[in-house]
Amino acid sequence: MKRFITFLLVFIWGLLAFSQSHDLSGKILSEVNVENIHVINKTQQLFTTTNALGEFTIAVKLQDTLVFSSIQHKPQNVVISESVLKSKTLVVTLEEQINVLDEVSVGKTLTGDLLSDIENTTGEAPINFYDVGIPGYTGKVATQSERRLSQANGEGVAFKTIMLQVLSLNVPVEPILNAISGRTKVLKQHVALEQKSALLHGVKVKFSKMFFELHPLDEDKQNEFFHFCEEDDRFVAICTSNNDLDILQFLEKKYEKYLENLNN
Template sequence: MKRIILCVLFFSWVFLASSQSVDLFGRIKSDGNIENIHVINKTHQLFTTTNVRGEFTMTVKLNDTLMFSSIQHKPQELVVSEVILKNKIIVIHLESQINELDEVTIGKVLTGDLMSDVKNTTGEAPINFYDVGIPGYTGKLATRSERLLDASRGGLNPVTLINAISGHTKALKAHVEMERKSELLRKVKLRYSETFFELYNLPEDKRNDFFYFCEEDDNFEEACQDKTDFEIFQFLEKKYNQYIESFEN
């Protein structure tokens, strides 16, 4: 009877320990940038990001799997142990990830033979607006569609009136809007694909379709432009649930 009571107490303690939730405080250390690193509780599908000091808080239970990832670091996973659960604090060291680019040769290859290299060189040194003292624009370059749109709206003249009446200006506006949304979608896919699909399973052949589904949302730009990782992740999570529901229907 005594052994039975001890076994019952032991298994009760194990059950309570495994079901107990705690708020885990963590800090990331790395040679690279430690802000906005993705912290994912893969077991319970929870997500957060680190602050400027590399700190985060995550609700965890015993044996939960945490994943740490960012573009600048190698992904790393950690299983919550009894020690971690008891201390309620962890320090994670992430290794920087170097993305090597293929070697690119620009221009003509010089051999070291002066006479041969002189004959093999053409053209003159380029002159920019700074060389001749002319002020120039150094901001973001407008796309072709944006330049055409600006030209179509350039003051009150017969051309701008014709563009407005014919619908040409309206069509250009729509094209500029489409380009802006496509560029935003490209950035969202690049930054969040790996992390998001670690939590939310979706076949490879459906992932692009899912992102286009997000882009079609009227609030896509408002939800993703200049927003935090957490806000964008919440938007993707909401669209994922809608996508799965529509896909099943």
């Protein structure tokens, strides 16, 4: 009888030990970048991201399913076994995600024979500013709204605008008129909206699939949810921080608030 009770106590203790959450330390191995890989405990609805060395820590229980995913890697699932739980360590090797495009032939097919290929080509090579020895712009191309804002602020002002001055103080008139009329303010708002829209698109592309696996939401509500997040004053600051964990935590809090608003 005593042996049976002892066995029963040990059995119960073992069940309790494995049913509790334990912090699991892990490391991602890959031939490409291992930072900011999403580590998701799908069973307990927990998530974290890897650091620059591919290391992470997350709470797990026996038989929990961990999902590893990123844009650069193929998704991989790992079920927590007794051996992993005892060692409290996990090493996962991820394969690079290679997007292979269908072969496309553009223009005439080249044979490898230089003289023959030259005879088969048509048109002239484009001339750039390097060819003619003049300086040229190699930076980021501005959007239409950014160019309009630049002009409204007096950058790159035309000759006729430069000639108009206020009381011989050598001050261009156009920026002053734009500021008084409110045109500059409107253009700044257009630029900010464009940047915010591009940021929102990037967040949707990067996080949608993974986030809605953990936080189910009807497809017709998902786009509305992201616009709900966009209205938050902290959206731009958080989503430009390049910290995936901060973005995920922000989305999770907004998700709870969004569901609360739907229920109300």
